[in-house]
Amino acid sequence: MESVNIEKIVEKYFEGTTTLQEEATLRNYFTQGNVAPHLQEYQPLFMYFASAQEESYTKTIQLTPKQSQRKNSYWMSIAASVALLVSVFVGKQQYDEYQQKQEAEHLFAELSKGLRLLSTNLQKGEEAVATLYTYEKAVQKVTE
Numbered sequence: 001m002e003s004v005n006i007e008k009i010v011e012k013y014f015e016g017t018t019t020l021q022e023e024a025t026l027r028n029y030f031t032q033g034n035v036a037p038h039l040q041e042y043q044p045l046f047m048y049f050a051s052a053q054e055e056s057y058t059k060t061i062q063l064t065p066k067q068s069q070r071k072n073s074y075w076m077s078i079a080a081s082v083a084l085l086v087s088v089f090v091g092k093q094q095y096d097e098y099q100q101k102q103e104a105e106h107l108f109a110e111l112s113k114g115l116r117l118l119s120t121n122l123q124k125g126e127e128a129v130a131t132l133y134t135y136e137k138a139v140q141k142v143t144e
Contacts, residue, residue, distance in 0.1 A: 003036040010042060 006029055012018045013026060029035065030046035 003039065006036070006039060010039070 006026070009018060009022045009026055012022065018026075027046055027050060030039075030043045031050050035043050
């Protein structure tokens, strides 16, 4: 009867659903030495857990004190502030250069438009003068 109960608890143990009380029952059963023959394959496992539980670390651990985080954070905040100021200054210069370039391109486009208009009007005037010149030659021929 007891081995059937132990078998059920072992199955639950390997499924990971046992309670602490059931695990203590398994530990006691397998460490007593009076184990059923078909369950003896699990005895070394529980014997290892029992011996591992008794182990302890006896050496002393030397801890080294950390350097002050406050000093490091102070210098890091100063460095971050300087980097921010430099980036703002450089960014402002780049933005101003970009604005000047955009303004120059806009003025160039306006000037080109005005010169094209002037050129078109001069061509019209030249055509009108050519027509007048032709008319004047015709008048001269008639008057001669």
